[in-house]
Amino acid sequence: MTAVITSNEKIREIEQLLYQEAACLDRPDLDAWINLYTEDGTYWMPAIPDQEDPHTHISLFYDDRVLMEVRRRNFVHPAAASKDYDVRASHIISNVQVRELDEKSGDCTVTSNFHCFLYYRDKQTPYAGKYTHELVRDGDRYKIRSKRVDIINCDATLNTIIIYI
Amino acid sequence: MSYTEQQIADMVQPTKVHRSLYTDPEIFDLEMERIWANAWIYIGHESQVPEKGSYMTLNYGKVPVVMVRDNDNDVHVLHNRCGHKGAKLVDRPCGKIPAFRCCYHGWRYRLDGKLLGVPHLQGYDGTDFDKDDPQYSMQKMTSESFRGFVFATMNPNPPDLRTWMGGAADVMDNLCDRAPEGEVEAAGGVLRYEHECNWKMFIENLNDTMHPMIVHRSVVESALDYIKTLPEGSPRRDEAEIIPPFGASYETFEETGITGFRFGHHYDGGKTSIHAKYTLDPEYEAAMLKAYGKERMQEILSFNTHNTLYYPSLTIKSAVQNIRVVRPIAYNKTIIETWSFRLKGAPDSMLKRTLLYSRLINSNGSMVGPDDLTAYFRMQEGLQSQASDWIEMHRNFARDEKLEDRMVGKGTSDLDVRTQFSAWREYMTEAA
Numbered sequence: 001m002t003a004v005i006t007s008n009e010k011i012r013e014i015e016q017l018l019y020q021e022a023a024c025l026d027r028p029d030l031d032a033w034i035n036l037y038t039e040d041g042t043y044w045m046p047a048i049p050d051q052e053d054p055h056t057h058i059s060l061f062y063d064d065r066v067l068m069e070v071r072r073r074n075f076v077h078p079a080a081a082s083k084d085y086d087v088r089a090s091h092i093i094s095n096v097q098v099r100e101l102d103e104k105s106g107d108c109t110v111t112s113n114f115h116c117f118l119y120y121r122d123k124q125t126p127y128a129g130k131y132t133h134e135l136v137r138d139g140d141r142y143k144i145r146s147k148r149v150d151i152i153n154c155d156a157t158l159n160t161i162i163i164y165i
Numbered sequence: 166m167s168y169t170e171q172q173i174a175d176m177v178q179p180t181k182v183h184r185s186l187y188t189d190p191e192i193f194d195l196e197m198e199r200i201w202a203n204a205w206i207y208i209g210h211e212s213q214v215p216e217k218g219s220y221m222t223l224n225y226g227k228v229p230v231v232m233v234r235d236n237d238n239d240v241h242v243l244h245n246r247c248g249h250k251g252a253k254l255v256d257r258p259c260g261k262i263p264a265f266r267c268c269y270h271g272w273r274y275r276l277d278g279k280l281l282g283v284p285h286l287q288g289y290d291g292t293d294f295d296k297d298d299p300q301y302s303m304q305k306m307t308s309e310s311f312r313g314f315v316f317a318t319m320n321p322n323p324p325d326l327r328t329w330m331g332g333a334a335d336v337m338d339n340l341c342d343r344a345p346e347g348e349v350e351a352a353g354g355v356l357r358y359e360h361e362c363n364w365k366m367f368i369e370n371l372n373d374t375m376h377p378m379i380v381h382r383s384v385v386e387s388a389l390d391y392i393k394t395l396p397e398g399s400p401r402r403d404e405a406e407i408i409p410p411f412g413a414s415y416e417t418f419e420e421t422g423i424t425g426f427r428f429g430h431h432y433d434g435g436k437t438s439i440h441a442k443y444t445l446d447p448e449y450e451a452a453m454l455k456a457y458g459k460e461r462m463q464e465i466l467s468f469n470t471h472n473t474l475y476y477p478s479l480t481i482k483s484a485v486q487n488i489r490v491v492r493p494i495a496y497n498k499t500i501i502e503t504w505s506f507r508l509k510g511a512p513d514s515m516l517k518r519t520l521l522y523s524r525l526i527n528s529n530g531s532m533v534g535p536d537d538l539t540a541y542f543r544m545q546e547g548l549q550s551q552a553s554d555w556i557e558m559h560r561n562f563a564r565d566e567k568l569e570d571r572m573v574g575k576g577t578s579d580l581d582v583r584t585q586f587s588a589w590r591e592y593m594t595e596a597a
Contacts, residue, residue, distance in 0.1 A: 045530060047354055047355075047356060048354060055517045055520065056352075056353060056513075056516065056517075056520070057353045057354050057520070058353050058354045058355070058356055058503070058505060058520050058523055058524060058528070059520075059524055059528070060356070060524075060528055060529055060530045061524070061528070061530040062524060066391070066402060066404060067404065067525075069391045069394075070384065070387045070388045070391050070404075070408075070532065071387075071532060073386075073387035073390055073391060074383050074384050074387040074532050077383035077384075077386065077387055078383075079379075079382045079383040079386070080383035080384070080532075080536060081380065081536050081539040081540065081543075082535040082536045082538070082539040083383075084539070156357070157357035157358070157359050157500055158357070158358065158359065158529045159358070159359045159361075159529065160358075160529055160530075160534075160535040160538060161529045161530045162535065
């Protein structure tokens with residue numbers, strides 16, 4: 001692994017994937033979203049800053065493929081009362097930095113800052129923080145192997161977080 | 166105050182309660198004074214203040230308090246308030262200090278709350294200020310602990326904690342006995358979840374076995390729908406044991422039974438519960454067998470409860486090793502804390518499962534808790550309607566069985582809610 005950032009072209013490609021993922025969550029469309037992840041992909045939202053792992057400390061979210069599949073179905077299930085309300089989001093992603101890059105495979109770790117406004121139950125809630133994406137090459141495209149979402153108020157008292165941020 | 170004692174007493178009838186209990190801020194204030202200041206309120210676990218000088222802060226009702234371990238290793242619950250101008254002395258969730266020192270004028274206190282020093286003391290010469298007058302120290306609350314779980318009260322003449330817990334103490338014993346070393350410790354942090362509802366709506370739901378098949382149908386069906394797509398021989402998943410029982414039938418829940426006690430405590434389950442069929446980790450089983458022998462181990466592991474309420478502030482899941490703590494903020498706002506516990510002497514896989522459970526069922530991002538919360542805030546909003554002043558609780562009324570120290574009923578009985586409101590009425594009218 002080297003910590004160099006290579007071509008503009010690669011950065012553009014990575015940014016486009018992050019934007020594409022954010023667009024899936026803006027709508028939100030979890031059927032499209034899940035396809036951006038590898039079969040062993042994970043989505044993790046820690047409950048404290050600098051949390052070391054999802055198994056020895058509580059997290060707000062830690063979904064692997066199995067739970068993503070359950071959540072995808074539950075999100076549109078007609079009997080889920082908490083989903084009776086419109087869910088709309090707007091994500092802005094910036095400060096994209098490639099932290100680690102395997103020049104040979106193209107696999108990389110990318111960090112970015114995000115602001116997300118989430119509209120749910122007549123209320124608009126702002127979330128802000130840092131994304132860490134692990135991306136792996138899958139043919140001519142990237143897929144997400146892991147996404148870590150560190151919201152800056154992760155250890156505050158929070159209300160329901162109805163959808164992935 | 167605008168309510169007479171009789172009016173308050175009349176708000177709780179054998180099979181119905183008045184909607185003002187949920188909608189009137191004045192009732193909320195009275196509850197804080199009469200229930201929350203007189204019952205034993207859960208503060209925290211001794212393992213959360215592991216060393217001399219370790220502290221954790223919280224609100225007891227509206228009162229800021231701090232649990233702290235002093236230099237003699239005694240754990241105290243103190244009012245978190247300077248004896249001078251009243252500033253909170255510590256304001257982080259937890260930490261470690263050599264002594265309390267006020268951020269304003271630098272008054273210093275020992276870890277047991279005694280005032281140690283006041284800067285530039287000569288200014289008080291010739292006045293009747295006496296540094297050693299206890300009124301200037303941090304005020305101590307009455308506290309007691311049961312197997313490491315610390316409770317405090319402002320009641321000047323409380324029943325002792327063990328007596329107050331009654332038969333519901335069996336479940337806390339069971340939680341600790343499930344550790345090969347017979348002790349638990351808080352582990353893996355806390356989730357704090359804001360609920361836009363009255364505190365009673367949350368605790369009334371704990372043993373409400375008529376709701377899971379409705380409220381949690383979506384997640385159960387989503388899980389089962391996905392499990393169907395998996396090939397034969399796919400690895401066992403804890404999630405597949407945790408989620409589907411929430412969709413169990415009325416008949417299944419009927420059999421679990423509900424047991425109620427004086428002072429408002431109750432639990433559902435005993436012989437069986439929705440946690441009863443979890444796979445027993447072989448490494449854990451071996452550790453338990455070694456610690457207790459086969460007969461005692463089976464006795465411990467076959468006592469299967471679901472939720473146990475220590476009215477009004479604490480609910481525990483002994484079989485899962487997590488607890489939820491009720492922190493009321495206003496008549497329509499409550500914070501629910503979820504804490505997880507490690508069974509001392511058990512393999513790490515047990516804490517991992519506990520944290521999985523807390524995340525899957527109780528977290529802000531879970532697929533279970535938010536559906537419960539939706540029912541609560543809809544009640545909170547719906548009860549603004551004056552269509553009727555009463556909320557019924559008739560189910561299995563007069564069919565519960567009265568034993569010497571407890572009431573037992575079918576799993577779908579409203580016995581749990583009637584148990585709570587009988588305590589509500591006692592606290593709200595007796596203390597006046």
